[in-house]
Amino acid sequence: DQQVKQNSPSLSVQEGRISILNCDYTNSMFDYFLWYKKYPAEGPTFLISISSIKDKNEDGRFTVFLNKSAKHLSLHIVPSQPGDSAVYFCAANIIQGAQKLVFGQGTRLTINP
Amino acid sequence: EPEVTQTPSHQVTQMGQEVILRCVPISNHLYFYWYRQILGQKVEFLVSFYNNEISEKSEIFDDQFSVERPDGSNFTLKIRSTKLEDSAMYFCASMSRGLDGYTFGSGTRLTVV
Numbered sequence: 001d002q003q004v005k006q007n008s009p010s011l012s013v014q015e016g017r018i019s020i021l022n023c024d025y026t027n028s029m030f031d032y033f034l035w036y037k038k039y040p041a042e043g044p045t046f047l048i049s050i051s052s053i054k055d056k057n058e059d060g061r062f063t064v065f066l067n068k069s070a071k072h073l074s075l076h077i078v079p080s081q082p083g084d085s086a087v088y089f090c091a092a093n094i095i096q097g098a099q100k101l102v103f104g105q106g107t108r109l110t111i112n113p
Numbered sequence: 114e115p116e117v118t119q120t121p122s123h124q125v126t127q128m129g130q131e132v133i134l135r136c137v138p139i140s141n142h143l144y145f146y147w148y149r150q151i152l153g154q155k156v157e158f159l160v161s162f163y164n165n166e167i168s169e170k171s172e173i174f175d176d177q178f179s180v181e182r183p184d185g186s187n188f189t190l191k192i193r194s195t196k197l198e199d200s201a202m203y204f205c206a207s208m209s210r211g212l213d214g215y216t217f218g219s220g221t222r223l224t225v226v
Contacts (some may be wrong), residue, residue: 032212043117043204043217044156089156093212099144100169101215103156 003027004092006104014112019077021107023090026071030092034101035064035075038087047088048075080111115139117218119205125224126195134190134221136205142216145188146206147180149173150220156204162188195225 005024013019023033031052036044050057050064050073057064063076077084087108091101118137126132138145147159160170162180179191188207192199202220 034212034215036217041122041219043119043206043219045217046213046215049213091156099208099212099215100146100158100161100171101148101156101212102158105155 003030004090004102004104006088006090006107008107009105010108010110012110012112013080015082016079019075019080019084019109019111021075021077021088021090021109023073023075023104024071025073025092027092027094027102028071029094030102032093033064033066033073034091034093035062036089036091036103037084038089038106044089077109080109082111082113085109085111115216117205117207117216119203119218119221121221122219123222123224125226128197128225129194132192132195132223134192134203134205134223136188136190136207136218137186138188138205138207139209139216140186142207142209142214144168144208145180145182146208147190148204148206148217149201150204151198151201159190159203192223195223197225199223200225 034049035047037047038044048062050066066073087106089106090104120135145162150156160174161168177193181189204220205218208215
């Protein structure tokens with residue numbers, strides 16, 4: 001079951017530059033998408049979300065873009081900071097369901113000084 | 114900031130033994146969930162719980178698993194007869210209404226030997 005895919009297991013970015021994390025999905029019923037950040041030995045922490053009726057949502061250094069026709073979303077972090085080093089998960093939901101989240105495999109982001 | 118608390122942080126058990134993983138969700142939350150992450154794999158939905166009953170469960174959540182909200186504050190996951198393949202991080206989550214409020218605990222690492 002690969003309904004949500006993050007094809008890059010890891011990404012390395014220099015401090016101050018832009019980090020772009022990608023996520024693809026296959027289920028056209030998904031109508032809400034979330035990004036979570038996870039540090040070792042901690043649970044996923046909510047970062048930012050986007051509804052399927054929007055194509056962009058911005059919160060400080062974090063912006064999520066949604067391309068519904070391509071079933072693709074991306075998370076942009078700019079400027080990247082060392083504290084951003086973590087595993088980032090994309091998750092999707094069908095609002096009218098039981099609010100279960102379907103997660104991607106995660107991308108490990110490393111910010112180099 | 115309110116948080117979801119899980120105990121214990123690490124549990125080691127022998128194959129065939131019963132384990133109970135405990136969670137204290139955020140007090141005004143109405144929806145409760147268990148997820149698991151096998152090492153190196155995705156975070157996977159197990160079960161959702163609302164209004165004192167299971168609202169949805171995955172195919173992973175077979176007869177060996179059960180959930181309970183015994184006293185209005187705790188939310189437990191019981192595995193009756195553990196198998197080696199049950200070794201994973203188990204995350205509890207709770208939510209009030211909007212998906213942005215979906216909050217995860219730090220997880221319990223279950224090791225079955």
